[in-house]
Amino acid sequence: MIDRLVILGATGDLNARYLLPALVALRAGGHLADRFELTCADRQGWTDEEFRRWASAQLDRHAVMEPTEARKAIADSARYRQADATNAADMASLVAGGGPVAVYVALPPGIFPGAVAALGAANLPPGSRIVLEKPFGENLASAVELNRLLAGVVPEHAVFRVDHFLAMTTVQNVLGSRLANRVLEPIWNSSHISEVEIVWDETLALEGRAGYYDGVGALKDMVQNHLLQVLCLVAMEPPLSLGERDLRDRKIDVLRSVRPLTDDDVVRRTHRARYLAGRVGDRDVPSYAEEEGVDPRRRTETFAEVELALESWRWSGTTFRLRSGKALGHDRKEVAVRFRPVPHLPLGLDEEVVPNVLRFGLEPESMTLALAGIGSNARTLAPLTLTAQPAPSELPAYGRLLADVLLGNAALSIRADEAEEAWRVLEPVMSAWSRDLVPLAEYPAGSDGPARVRSN
Known part of the structure; x- marks a missing residue:
């Protein structure tokens, strides 16, 4: 099981409404290891504390039914880094320093190719996984090109094209x-x-x-x-x-x-x-x-x-x-x-x-x-x-998807x-x-x- 997660586009709506609440549900259900590390990255020049305050406010709004302790644990443990998802040096800094990492690209589809190329140049640790949110490309030609880029970075079984409807x-x-x-x-x-x-x-x-x-x-x-x-x-x-x-x-x-x-x-x-x-x-x-x-x-x-x-x-x-x-x-x-x-x-x-x-x-x-x-x-x-x-369900849809990503179960991936x-x-x-x-x-x-x- 992977115990490091990096979220790109961490100040966006997807992270606020779904990913952070899903992590809280995983934490409350005992599905995250004690050593689990969460790194959130975006272009804003925030400090750790500024991001944690933002995350706490989002969880108070979108994860109100989850235990207070779990909400606090996820918000307090998150690290924030200012980074450009299409910059190889920034990506290398985010994924360095440990074993395999799951990188969730929570960004508009037009940025996917640049982000995947940057991750390819960032020397991802062996066993790492890349997670992409739909839509996968913007048309058939771009989907083919995106798949070509992904195949040059990680094997197909390490690519998680997630669609939360399936969960x-x-x-x-x-x-x-x-x-x-x-x-x-x-x-x-x-x-x-x-x-x-x-x-x-x-x-x-x-x-x-x-x-x-x-x-x-x-x-x-x-x-x-x-x-x-x-x-x-x-x-x-x-x-x-x-x-x-x-x-x-x-x-x-x-x-x-x-x-x-x-x-x-x-x-x-x-x-x-x-x-x-x-x-x-x-x-x-x-x-x-x-x-x-x-x-x-x-x-x-x-x-x-x-x-x-x-x-x-x-x-x-x-x-x-x-x-x-x-x-x-x-x-x-x-x-x-x-x-x-x-x-x-x-x-x-x-x-x-x-x-x-x-x-x-x-x-x-x-x-x-x-x-x-x-x-x-x-x-x-x-x-x-x-x-x-x-x-x-014990877990919300995004909670199940994140659990599958960390465990390496690709059945619900596309x-x-x-x-x-x-x-x-x-x-x-x-x-x-x-x-x-x-x-x-x-x-x-x-x-x-x-x-x-x-x-x-």
Whole structure:
């Protein structure tokens, strides 16, 4: 187990909201060795004490449910260093002085190549690992180049391309529910399932993240990584085991089976939009183009929907719809598996049968199955809902990912070919959108999204 962690981009949102709270959870659960060392680095000229005060304030805000002692221990033990992630001398200073180190590159994707090159020149101790946060590159060509750079620094098994969705309890339950239950696996195919929706709609707007988000947009921020990863777990063939090779081989099979999209497909099967001024709940939200730090000329979308088809024996004929939007009227974060209706209803009833829907709530975590039954007068159908609440995870998603990084368990990490294949799936969409083949629609903040898109 590695007991040294260096976080690059340590004063950013990712460290404040997720990485530091995850380390607190690991500390509280006894998952960190007493000799564990945390070094945080960024461009600001802070002292150790200034960073520790900042870290304490962030943990008081984002890790309030964790024990005070664990919060204090992580904040007090952190060392801060001013450093440029693309400077080899700075990187050499950060990683020197001990055994193997895990370096978490918590920076915008455009900085990844420079940071990896600097780490390559920094003489990383043998056995070290590099951790990259999605998106992995900015398109297929940059992902290929990034993988080439990484291969020249550390072996593939030491590269952790992390996507925290894979460590979420309910996302794991998508796989567990279908593989561990005979009642589901025999009907987990296109003969019984008409459509799968993977949705991350949120009421949150930009929330001060223009520096990152305006150069990425909803398609790259959510669909290309998080939602495609969930698609892999929904659609993959049963792996021989949940070990890293078996699991990742089956995921890559899914991505390779996605039918390539033509320009006509993109026009018919994708939507993009951005929000206008409106009201979400009790707060007024300005138009995205008027948010601080946004360059309207980029025409960045805050809503993206893509409809995919898989060319495989199991899934030919099933529609997969991936969708994500910001500043919407309601949070909807789920996987909705829609089953085909029964072919005949021998009950003497005239009404149409509502198809069964199995929903995996991603946030908050839940599972529901919508059924139909006979109503009170025996002449009508009535909806029935079965609800299950997954057992809470011992660790938050980022806590599990960091534990895997330190232990060297790469099962939930994304392999090089998988990262490239995910870009291949969406390259036609990016190309068509860049040529304005799909108009950039608009929707009022607080609404259900663009008028052409339905919400279920």
